[in-house]
Amino acid sequence: MSIVSMVRGNNAGEEVxxxxxxxxxxSYPARLSGNSxxxxxxxxxxxxxxxxxxxxxxxxxxxxxxxxxxxxxxTSAAE
Numbered sequence: 001m002s003i004v005s006m007v008r009g010n011n012a013g014e015e016v017x018x019x020x021x022x023x024x025x026x027s028y029p030a031r032l033s034g035n036s037x038x039x040x041x042x043x044x045x046x047x048x049x050x051x052x053x054x055x056x057x058x059x060x061x062x063x064x065x066x067x068x069x070x071x072x073x074x075t076s077a078a079e
């Protein structure tokens with residue numbers, strides 16, 4: 001993979017990556033709130049899982065632990 005270009009303007013940014021199969025382009029607003037960044041992270045996880053289903057070479061792709069980033073709640077059995 002190689003980065004073809006990283007362009008950032010006042011209102012938007014764009015990143016282009018070249019993979020063996022072609023280019024991947026990601027466009028985004030120049031500024032993102034914390035909530036929007038979390039939404040984007042979750043969407044990219046979903047996108048990655050969907051892309052894994054399309055591959056002929058099942059990478060170690062769908063490890064559910066990779067995608068579930070919620071804090072683990074540990075409760076005591078003594079409660």
